[in-house]
Amino acid sequence: MSLKIINKEDLLPFVSNMLREYEVLGPVANDTGFKFAALTDAAQVRLDYNTTILPPRKALLPTQETLFTFRTDMPSVTPAFDMRWRVLFGVHTCDLHAMRMLDEVFARGNPDAHYMKRRATTAIVSVECLEACDEHSFCKSMNTLTATSGFDLHLIGLGDFYAVDVGTTAGDALLENHCKSHEATRPELVLLDKTMSAKWAKFPSRLSLEGKDLPALMGISYKSPVWEEIGVRCFGCGACNIVCPTCYCFDVRDEVSLDGKTGERSRIWDSCQLDEFARVGTGENFRKTHAQRLRHRFMRKGKYIAEAYPGQQGCVGCGRCARACLVDITPVGVWNALHKAHAM
Amino acid sequence: MSPIPAIESIYIPTLAWISKVETMTAMEKMFTIELPRGQSLGHKPGQFVEVSLFGIGEAPISISSSPSRSNGKFELCVRKVGDVTTALHNLDEGARIGVRGPFGSGFPVEQFEGRDILFAPGGLGLAPARSVINQVLDQRAKYGRVILLYGAKTPGELLFKDELQTWGKRNDVEFHVTVDRGDKEWIGNVGVITTLFPKITVNPRNTIAITVGPPVMYRFVIMELLGKGIPEDQIWVSLERRMKCGVGKCGHCQIDHFYCCQHGPAFNYAQIKGVMEAI
Ligand SMILES: Cc1cc2nc3c(=O)[nH]c(=O)nc-3n(C[C@H](O)[C@H](O)[C@H](O)COP(=O)(O)OP(=O)(O)OC[C@H]3O[C@@H](n4cnc5c(N)ncnc54)[C@H](O)[C@@H]3O)c2cc1C
Ligand code: SF4
Ligand code: SF4
Ligand code: FES
Numbered sequence: 279m280s281l282k283i284i285n286k287e288d289l290l291p292f293v294s295n296m297l298r299e300y301e302v303l304g305p306v307a308n309d310t311g312f313k314f315a316a317l318t319d320a321a322q323v324r325l326d327y328n329t330t331i332l333p334p335r336k337a338l339l340p341t342q343e344t345l346f347t348f349r350t351d352m353p354s355v356t357p358a359f360d361m362r363w364r365v366l367f368g369v370h371t372c373d374l375h376a377m378r379m380l381d382e383v384f385a386r387g388n389p390d391a392h393y394m395k396r397r398a399t400t401a402i403v404s405v406e407c408l409e410a411c412d413e414h415s416f417c418k419s420m421n422t423l424t425a426t427s428g429f430d431l432h433l434i435g436l437g438d439f440y441a442v443d444v445g446t447t448a449g450d451a452l453l454e455n456h457c458k459s460h461e462a463t464r465p466e467l468v469l470l471d472k473t474m475s476a477k478w479a480k481f482p483s484r485l486s487l488e489g490k491d492l493p494a495l496m497g498i499s500y501k502s503p504v505w506e507e508i509g510v511r512c513f514g515c516g517a518c519n520i521v522c523p524t525c526y527c528f529d530v531r532d533e534v535s536l537d538g539k540t541g542e543r544s545r546i547w548d549s550c551q552l553d554e555f556a557r558v559g560t561g562e563n564f565r566k567t568h569a570q571r572l573r574h575r576f577m578r579k580g581k582y583i584a585e586a587y588p589g590q591q592g593c594v595g596c597g598r599c600a601r602a603c604l605v606d607i608t609p610v611g612v613w614n615a616l617h618k619a620h621a622m
Numbered sequence: 623m624s625p626i627p628a629i630e631s632i633y634i635p636t637l638a639w640i641s642k643v644e645t646m647t648a649m650e651k652m653f654t655i656e657l658p659r660g661q662s663l664g665h666k667p668g669q670f671v672e673v674s675l676f677g678i679g680e681a682p683i684s685i686s687s688s689p690s691r692s693n694g695k696f697e698l699c700v701r702k703v704g705d706v707t708t709a710l711h712n713l714d715e716g717a718r719i720g721v722r723g724p725f726g727s728g729f730p731v732e733q734f735e736g737r738d739i740l741f742a743p744g745g746l747g748l749a750p751a752r753s754v755i756n757q758v759l760d761q762r763a764k765y766g767r768v769i770l771l772y773g774a775k776t777p778g779e780l781l782f783k784d785e786l787q788t789w790g791k792r793n794d795v796e797f798h799v800t801v802d803r804g805d806k807e808w809i810g811n812v813g814v815i816t817t818l819f820p821k822i823t824v825n826p827r828n829t830i831a832i833t834v835g836p837p838v839m840y841r842f843v844i845m846e847l848l849g850k851g852i853p854e855d856q857i858w859v860s861l862e863r864r865m866k867c868g869v870g871k872c873g874h875c876q877i878d879h880f881y882c883c884q885h886g887p888a889f890n891y892a893q894i895k896g897v898m899e900a901i
Contacts, residue, residue, distance in 0.1 A: 345633045348676045353718040355676075357631040363623070387884065388869040391629045401623040430623060448623035500898055527873030530633075530866045534677040541677045543633070548872070555874060558864050559681075559703040562837055564877070564899050574876075574899075582879050 280450070282442040282459040283466050289440065292457035293320035296365050300401075303337050304367035305330060317367075325368050325435070328411040333523035333598065334373050337366050338380060338397055339547070345392060347542045350534065358542070359395045365452070369404040371425040372417045372596040376523035377402065378428040379583065379590040383526060386587070401452055404429040408473065410481050414597030416610055419485035422594045424474070434470060441470045484610045486617050489591065496581035499616045500573070508612065509569025511605040516549030518575070518599035518607070524583070524592055525549075550575055576612055632869045635674040635720025641695065643715055647779055650746070651711055652686070653698045655721065660694040663721075666728030667753035668860060668888040672868045673698065673710065674720030681706040682865040682883070684750035685724060690760035699749035699781060725868040729754050729858055729888045734830045738766040740822075740852075742843055744773045744815050744835030748781045750860050750887075751834045755789075762794060769796040769822055773815030773835075777801050777808045796822065815839065819846045826851030834860045840901045844891060855892035861900065862887065 284292065296302050302317045305327040312327035314334045344358040369377070384393035406424060410417075417423040425432065430449030434441040441462060444450050453459055462470070487495060519525045529548040534541035548555065551571050557563040565571045583592030593609055600608035642654035657663060663671070663685065670684045681704075687697035702711045713719070731754060739758055743751035758765050770789060774780045780799070790797045798818045800811035811818065815835075829852050833843045840859055847857050863875035863882040875882035878897045880889075894900040 345631065350676050353637050353676065353720075355634055355637070355720070357634050359631075361626060384871070388632045388871070389627070389629050390871055391627070391631045392633070394627050394629065398624045398626045446623070452623075526871075528866065528871075529874075530680065530872070532677050532679050538677070543676075543679075545633075545872075548866075548874075550873065554864075556864055558862050559701070559707070560836060560862070562862075564863065570899065577878070578876075582876075585879060 280444045281462040281467070281470075282444060282453060283439050283462050284442055284453075284457055284459045285439050288458050289325075290320045290323075293317070293323055293367065295456035296367075296452070299363070301362055301364040302367050303334070303364065314366075323368060325405055325433070327368070329370070329415070329596065329598065329601075331521060331598070331602070333376065333521065333596065334366055334369050335376060335380065335523050335526075337364070337400065338377060338393065339526055339528075342544050342546045343392060344542045344544045345530075347540065349540050351539045357391070359392060361395050361399045363399050365401045365403060367403045369402055369429070370407055370411075370596075371404060372415070372420075372422045372594040373523045374402065374404045374425050374428045375420075375422040375591065375594045376596075379524055379587065379592070379594075380526055381428075382587050382590055401430045401448055402428070403431045403433065403449075403452075406432065406434040406477075408435060408477050408480070412597065412601075414600040414608070414610075416484035416595040416597065418478075418481040418483050418595075419487075420489040420591060420593060420595030422591070423477075423481055434473065436466070436469050436473055439466070441466065486614045489593075489595070492580040492593075492613065493584050495613065495616055495620065496577055498620055502616055502619060504612060504615050504619070505569040505573045508572055508607045509567055512551070512568040512572055512607060513605065514551050514553060514568050514571065515604075516551045517602040517604075519549035519551055520547060521598040521602045523596055523598070524579070524594060527555075550578075572607070576609070579609065580613065633722070633867070635672070635680075635722045638719055638721045640713055640715055640717045640719060643713070646699065646781055646783075649779070650699055650701050650781060653700060653710070654695050655698060655719070656695050657721070662692055662694055663696045663724055665689055665692075665696065665724035665753075667731055667757045668728035668750060669724040669726045670750075670868070670887065671696075671698070671721050671723035672725065672865075673706065674722070675706055675709045676720060678709045679706050680720075680722075680866075681710075682725075682868060684753070684860070684887075686749045686752050688753045688756035688760065690757050699746070699752075701746050722868060725883055726887050727885060729832065731757055734758075735764045736766065738769070738825060738829045740769045740771070740824060740829050740831040740847075742771045742815060742831060742833040742847075744833075744839045744843070745775065745779070746781070747834030747836070747839075747860070748772060751832060752782060752785070754832055759789075759792075759795070766828060767796065768794065769824070771798050771800075771815060771818040771822070773800045773802070773818070775802045777805050798822070814842070816842050816846050819850070824850050824852065826853070830856050830858065832858045837901060844901070854895060855890045857891040859889055859891065859894075859901070860887045861889060861894075
């Protein structure tokens with residue numbers, strides 16, 4: 279829409295002004311690094327964070343989310359929607375691409391009111407990474423190291439100031455009402471261009487192929503020995519799913535109050551790496567082995583999502599699953615091995 | 623931020639009630655369900671509903687009655703296997719339950735008109751198959767031959783015994799039943815369902831085969847059907863998967879690129895042949 283400039287010292291006032299009106303979730307420091315949390319003070323925000331263990335998707339898909347409440351004595355059902363206005367601040371572009379994908383998954387086919395209402399009341403302020411976060415990310419290969427849509431506002435750090443890409447009218451109003459800003463001047467635009475082009479060279483391409491060629495690679499990899507090789511190492515702990523910004527599969531659970539009269543049905547994060555994920559009533563399990571379940575996960579990441587939702591990706595190259603896995607099962611390792619085996 | 627969409631939750635069940643309960647076998651009961659204000663479910667044969675017991679959970683159950691006999695009610699034949707199904711078995715007539723659906727693709731019966739239909743359900747597979755069987759029999763003139771092969775483990779596990787007798791007596795239905803293991807009274811066929819195939823002849827090009835049963839059964843029955851020369855896209859199955867939403871979101875029912883709750887549960891063999899983990 280437009281490009282604005284804000285001074286670095288105006289960033290904290292911007293956040294505290296928003297905090298007066300909205301819940302603001304942003305990256306804050308904790309014992310082990312950084313995490314997304316509801317801010318109590320603007321000064322907690324750490325836009326210099328490298329990555330978080332859990333992705334910010336929990337703001338759109340909480341670990342446990344009430345779908346409806348019910349009464350058992352006098353049957354009645356009341357839907358539960360979370361429509362608090364909130365700002366998700368400081369999202370990296372890999373996670374932003376993941377949220378674009380989630381937006382489409384939950385809006386298409388049978389639209390999911392719980393997700394869509396929460397999404398509609400959430401503003402996203404993203405931030406451009408100017409350096410790779412660590413040795414595990416591969417956003418350059420997945421083409422997620424920048425973004426042109428999916429945000430309300432997008433910040434790019436340029437020394438003493440930030441360039442702000444205004445993505446939506448809501449973003450425009452958010453900036454207008456909470457922060458001093460001015461239209462970018464010619465020298466500021468020149469600096470922005472220079473910074474953006476200098477950034478590319480600093481990011482390594484860790485995959486030996488381009489992300490857009492993954493569906494084709496996966497299409498010929500069903501019978502690869504790689505699945506057995508990693509399958510014997512995998513514990514089936516599901517950590518890789520829990521930390522992934524593009525995982526959205528869920529389980530559904532009922533809970534009743536102590537007097538048994540009221541209760542709620544909620545959905546909770548689930549993991550396709552767990553043994554019971556595909557087991558049915560007769561006891562049959564359609565993905566019994568770790569190898570089958572890993573293949574399923576990598577097929578979703580590399581093929582199914584991209585094919586079912588054109589323009590979207592099942593993996594955004596954030597590297598979180600690689601960091602989380604105790605036995606070093608990583609997308610870069612798996613995809614490069616498959617690529618090498620097929621010598622594409 | 624954008625305008626809040628004015629849409630309703632796809633996870634909210636409609637309150638319905640059980641108007642009739644019949645015990646069928648030691649494991650299966652048949653429930654007749656009525657929706658509020660005599661509303662019709664409006665289902666296609668082969669579709670399913672998500673049945674809710676508040677405080678326990680939900681389970682996907684095939685609609686066992688045919689649309690041709692709906693009159694504001696529908697039937698579910700439920701095997702007791704776990705939390706929801708056991709709790710359902712403990713309910714009496716008049717009890718309230720929740721229902722979402724109908725979901726899934728169902729069998730495209732209109733496309734089967736003019737064809738010979740070969741049904742080969744096994745065990746509980748007769749529950750979903752029955753919705754198509756009765757749909758076809760209620761519009762009998764629209765179809766060619768109707769052949770029905772049914773197999774259960776023991777005579778005690780045969781479902782819909784009254785209807786089996788009616789079907790057996792009709793001279794426009796070629797009907798064969800078998801049990802894996804007989805008992806003292808059983809004088810019929812003994813052997814798995816595939817032992818019935820030598821008893822029938824088919825015109826393969828004009829035959830639609832519909833087989834519903836446990837995964838092991840599919841492998842053998844499909845081999846027989848292909849052996850009779852029936853083309854792959856004329857062989858229909860209904861696949862069971864774990865389902866937590868029924869609406870294409872939770873991911874549990876995924877089979878390769880298919881979502882069983884959306885693209886299925888009815889599939890023709892040409893669609894799923896070679897798809898890993900399908901059969
Ligand atoms: C499309 C479809 C149609 C079906 N039609 C019928 C029918 O007509 N009659 C009938 O009796 N059964 C039918 N089933 C099977 C029925 O859904 C399961 O038996 C039921 O969900 C088990 O729920 P529960 O709460 O009683 O068992 P639980 O206590 O949840 O679990 C018992 C076992 O069932 C497995 N399970 C748990 N949840 C599910 C789930 N959502 N789907 C499948 N397995 C699950 C568990 O892994 C466990 O092994 C159908 C299933 C599908 C997918
Ligand atoms: S984190 Fe590693 S060990 Fe755990 S399920 Fe995922 S791949 Fe397997
Ligand atoms: S699969 Fe791994 S690298 Fe890809 S988006 Fe998920 S957590 Fe990130
Ligand atoms: S049952 Fe949830 S996606 Fe099919």
